[in-house]
Amino acid sequence: MVLQNELERSDLMTAIYLDNGATTPLHPKVKEAIIDTLDNFGNPSSIHSYGRTAYHVMEEARLTLKTYIHATAKDQLIFVSGGTESDNTAIMQTAMSRKEVGKHLITTQVEHPAVLETMRFLETQGFEVTYLPVSQTGEITVEQVKQALRPDTILVSMMYTNNETGVMFPIKEVGELLADHPAYFHTDAVQAFSLESINVKELKVDFLSATAHKINGPKGIGLLYVKEGISLPTLLHGGEQEGKKRPGTEDITGMHAFAVAASQLDDEEKLRRKELFKEFHHIIKQTLTEAQVDFSVNGSEEHASPHVLNLWLKGVPNNLMLMRLDLEGFVISTGSACSAGNIDPSHVIEAMYGKNHPSLDESIRISFGYGNNTEDVTKFAKALASVATQLKK
């Protein structure tokens, strides 16, 4: 028997992709860059011409990304496998190296699981963690951090842009606050990396995490910025690579691709995208309003990155909505998958509205990115309004 698998799968790729918060398509220039480097297979640690050529590509990539975040030559930029490893390294290794100084850490209730679960693990190891709550609009204030700070606080970890609502946290103000405190400051900038102009000096962060696949680069490569003068012990043990901070033969292709992906994003392009995404918000909200769909936007729209639009479609089960749209060729997301493929209600929405709030089962995340256009978003908005009307309880 012949099943037409391949055909179906290519059909799937024609679906309109509005889940850029989860991951993003490769930018064509990144794809080209990947192919270009594949033959450059040398090991950058090797003491011969192949090694030197690979080393050159690696250091060029590092320099490009350092420039992208306004790091100086003396700052460290460590390539890691992605956002999760970057977050884990910053948090775990700070805890390991500073446990004599203090055992208190501060984070928020709405971080990515890579941060939250690491914190929870540390709690089992004798550390104390304060999880700052958010307001109903998903926001947090610098005052909250100030209140939670203690002399024995060794780390504050706060995301730059929330992955589910797009709400942005006052990183610069917190950086300012912590300038006079021995606690290190880490920000998970994974969701901010494509639209914000990132300046680690202005933000006064000690650590910053980012990953290539959220900015139209490939999976499997991320970075951890570590401020000059801070020496974190390594999470992994092995060779001398990455200043002994991240052993393992380097992924030259990934590093280069990451740098090329970042190079597509100058301030002008970021501004252009923000404007476009705001227009997308407008199209969707207007279409829903015209169709008399009862909805509200989750999270502050004022202090948010426009690449995310999180909607509470009142009375419309979100899992059913996701499936219906998927089958009609539109891709969005709801919470995150948990056991047996079920969807756990979003911990972010829960932190905003509380347990058992109807919005937990009725909220969807639409996230925009490279390649989305007005025409596709208009089509999507119509489908969304139509399905919402049909599914309304």
Next chain:
Amino acid sequence: MADNSKTKVVVGMSGGVDSSVTALLLKEQGYDVVGIFMKNWDDTDDNGVCTATEDYKDVAKVADKIGIPYYSVNFEKEYWDRVFEYFLDEYKRGRTPNPDVMCNKEIKFKAFLDYAMALGADYVATGHYARVSRDNNGVTHMLRGVDNNKDQTYFLSQLSQEQLAKTMFPLGDMEKPEVRELAEKAGLATANKKDSTGICFIGEKNFKEFLGHYLPAQPGKMLTVDGEEKGTHNGLMYYTIGQRQGLGIGGGGKTNDPWFVIGKDLATNTLIVGQGFHHPLLYSTHLKASGIHFTTNEAKPTTFKCTAKFRYRQKDTGVTVYLDETDPTKATVVFDEPVRAITPGQAVVFYDGEECLGGGAIDAAFDGETERQYV
């Protein structure tokens, strides 16, 4: 072949071989197939291991192989409210419930069917061994699965005309070995997966332990009909009429025959035991049932002859059904010859040849004028 591509069929996929092949067959017949896994019970253990997660992985593997979209939905709350509460209540009343009948009626062919319809489905399909046949008058008849050994109409007997009209059972014409063979040929990951046994939420766990977790067990006396004490029982809910295992008494007595549960007295918390598989108190001549329901909406005469099953995989017995004149959801079912171990709480299911007519829940068994002391 008919063009089925515009007909959307949502298949309830459990991660077993039957529902895997159901999806495969429909896909081969050109239907627009979507696979959905139902998570009805959370059995996550202390290590975070949950059988549902393993089963869902199998659904993903199979659906991926076949090339159909697949999703997972959660009906834990519906299952708890509509099946599990009933299950516990029945045990509290000293009866032996049939949660699979209830699960089909309330979950698979209600909550799930509604969900599938909201998803835009024309039909739902499951891997049950049963057949549906739609006649010229627009009536859907449910027939026994061709594999007599696997026929599952007993569990589907509470389905209504409205539910059956939207249902497909692609395995109804097949024998189980053929199903495995098809799965094997198509390289489906579940081809050699062991059939699930017992009640889904209990799985491989110890039944006694499971039930004891939810209902307090009240040990009591174990007596013969003559009032001779034969020891203690662990709680009436652990015993079913006609059961031999687990009594902890061997031979002896008048005949040296093995001992069986021949009755229960809920009021005094007594388990009544007797010797011999064919103990006369295990036999009844008729029963009373409630919740009588017919799969077609056609009116039935108040008295009719048919065959019946009183438990799953039992041979049919000839019966005469007398529907209550004032309340046709109640019936007296008279057997052509005495039947052993009629169990309150189980389903009585009626058949006319191949067709499953429907059925109800057994409330009491009788021998002539005398009600058997079964609850």
